[in-house]
Amino acid sequence: MEKEYSNGEITVLWKPDLCIHSGICLKGLPKVFNLKQRPWVNINAASSEDIVQLVRECPSKALSIKGVKFKEKQNPEVEVKLIPGGPIIIKGGATVTDRSKTTVFNETVSFCRCKRSGNYPYCDGTHAQPKEN
Ligand code: SF4
Ligand code: FES
Structure with a gap:
């Protein structure tokens, strides 16, 4: 909520x-x-x-x-951030394409590294939940 x-x-x-x-x-x-x-x-x-x-x-x-829509910065440096135990975040002007070379993202994107995301290959925060046995 x-x-x-x-x-x-x-x-x-x-x-x-x-x-x-x-x-x-x-x-x-x-x-x-x-x-x-x-x-x-x-x-x-x-x-x-x-x-x-x-x-x-x-x-x-x-x-x-509230009331503010941020734009991705123009011609920014691409920044790759590894979150310990969490996703890899790609920020900036990175262009991410799928197998058919269709651009699926050209803004900040977080890829799952734990393989437990319900929205794989994107991180959905599941890595922060305790693992089920
Ligand atoms: S709100 Fe969540 S995703 Fe956003 S910076 Fe904080 S911890 Fe990261
Ligand atoms: S890294 Fe976040 S759900 Fe896998």
């Missing part, structure tokens, strides 16, 4: 079902995004500018800013 956190200037939207547990928000602004606090988002712990910059880095768009 979507949640909203507002400081009167910006409103952060949180869609837990989209989160792929990259930990980018937790590491980037730990005073704002902290799983040990309730609610886990403390919107007043950083400036609106810093929060917007961080939200922009969320690879799954689980985090977004």
Whole structure:
């Protein structure tokens, strides 16, 4: 269920079902995004500018800013990020094609490495769940 956190200037939207547990928000602004606090988002712990910059880095768009649609940067450096125990995230201008050479992505994409995703080959956050025996 979507949640909203507002400081009167910006409103952060949180869609837990989209989160792929990259930990980018937790590491980037730990005073704002902290799983040990309730609610886990403390919107007043950083400036609106810093929060917007961080939200922009969320690879799954689980985090977004109400009323703001981020565009992929023009001619960015392609960035490949390996999340320990999680997906490989490709950000930037990477073009991903399938076997028929059809372009399936030209924006940020997260590929599953644990092979447990229900949306394989894309990460759906399952790697963060305990394994069933
Ligand atoms: S996918 Fe987004 S919301 Fe989920 S942990 Fe990563 S940065 Fe945070
Ligand atoms: S790496 Fe995320 S579901 Fe496999």
